Amino acid sequence: MVGSTAPRVSATVLLAKSVLQRVLDNLHEGGFQLIGPTVRDGAVILDAIRNISELPIGWSLEQKAGSSRLLRTHATDYFGCTVGPHSWKRYLFPPHLDLLIAHRNGEGWTFEPPLDDSPPLAFIGVRSCDLHAIAIQDDVFVNGAVRDPHYARRRERAFILVANCNTAATTCFCTSMKTGPRAPSGFDLALTELPESFVLEIGSEAGSNALAGVDWQPASAFDQGRVAQIMQRTERQIQRQATTSDLPQLLYDRIDHPYWEAIAARCLSCGNCTLVCPTCFCSTVEEHSDLTGASTRRTRVWDSCFILDFSHVHSGNSRPTIKSRYRQWMTHKLAAWIDQFGRSGCVGCGRCIAWCPVGIDITEELSALRSLGAR
């Protein structure tokens, strides 16, 4: 079927691989800036892309605690590498965001909101774990009592093309966190990569429109069976596990355990885990005034609970030791998050494991704490 007619929402279709370029062209012509995975400086990062040739084709990813290596292969997969150090929060919750500029005006001040004329973004190749991470940040920034207008504006206009994982890294544990490897919903389009074609689920009207003029055919039961097989294969690849049934109480029962000291002896308190985490949402606000104090620029930047100043309160610091800061991070992520938002703050993407300079592994530390008993 040659598509002057776009497929309907909830349809599953088959596309030749090279035809994905036409989908990207449609999105681009529709005013979207495309953001997708691409290789730079020895890693798959997220950046502006325009062409399918910029995807990490011919690379595979080998990760372990504290190490990530891209290897050249003959593989022709477009989406054969799982997640790198960047996550989509970089685009929805940017590391630097100007909030306002203020000018002194006689006795008072004139406030000037920053101009945000950024185009809507199309995220190409979102993994299921990261799609869940976006949903978690939605809880934080838009579904709660206070709505963050900056996040909301980016999020509402974003187009999401999911890539279901046809391979897993050794740092992956989405199956434990029930966030993957296949995205159930919440996307505009979701593809599963077969050797010669993509099986594409149409998740929304916008997803359907992106297929205008694109050659497609309905996916057969056989094609859908191949997708199911690939997903089972990926699930079997995932060796890493995190038991979650005894959370949050498990960690509350070990708040004063001496084992936290053992982690602190290794932890650098550098903040990398929080900054690569796709759900960590802390920020701080900085004011940069000019020399005379006549004008000032207010900027929001990524913060981290590993930064001392983060827990500086009146009369002192509430978390002065590395032990207290690591405990805060892990306990919030895996336990208190459940009390706060009704679900875990961890999606099992494994970034904090791979990108910790000293290779601290949150799944191993959780197991260690469990085996040591309450204290």
Next chain:
Amino acid sequence: MAGDAKPRLAVFKLASCDGCQLQMLNLEDELLEIAGAVDICYFLEARSQVLDGPYDVALVEGSVTTEHDVERVRDIRRKSKMLITIGACASAGGIQALRNMHNVDEYTRSIYANPSYIHTLSQSTPVAAHVTVDFAINGCPISKEQLLEVLTALLIGRAPQLPTYSVCVECKRKGNVCLLVARGIACIGPITQAGCGALCPGFNRGCFGCYGPMESPNPDSLCQTLTVRGIPRAETLRLLNGFTGWAEEFRSAAEKLEKASI
């Protein structure tokens, strides 16, 4: 710093390369504004006019390496309400503190034709080892943006906002790929104070610690990791013993690493 009179600023130099003072002159867009907001009483790098103290603010570049430096830094302190060190030399002893771990007489004999003319102390020490320092701007050289932030804060009457967290935070905000994790390149950014904008890692070079130790450094853990990843001990020592090698946390980590069995 309220009142009608403009604050009196002095910029002094001890044992140093002048690079940090140059950063003040590199503030090209703001220099006229600074010159309008303060009285520049002493700044030999920029002007020959010398006005006596007292000064409201003294910026001191360089480390203390001679008896004469000791006298001068005490004199500067006496004349200045606020003393701010600028750069790795003034704040940590500088690259010239390499002498502290060796015999300075041997060094002098190997460099100078007539070593008897050289009168130097056995150690290069930071200004804070001799007088009270009110604030330190780190780096080799300092960042001109940080210098401007400190001057602005002083003029407005608020605390300067300089980060004390790790270089990693700046790398991650910028989107740099971690050199250590992705390529096994030796980098001491995780134990080094931010402020440079992750300059070296942004150019694919590991951080060599010129801003000195971050707020809560754990160098032993990082050294262990570097060793496990196959970084030669000499390379790690070279990073620790660099521009801020005399800073306590880097010095003690280097000493431990040197003593550790291979």
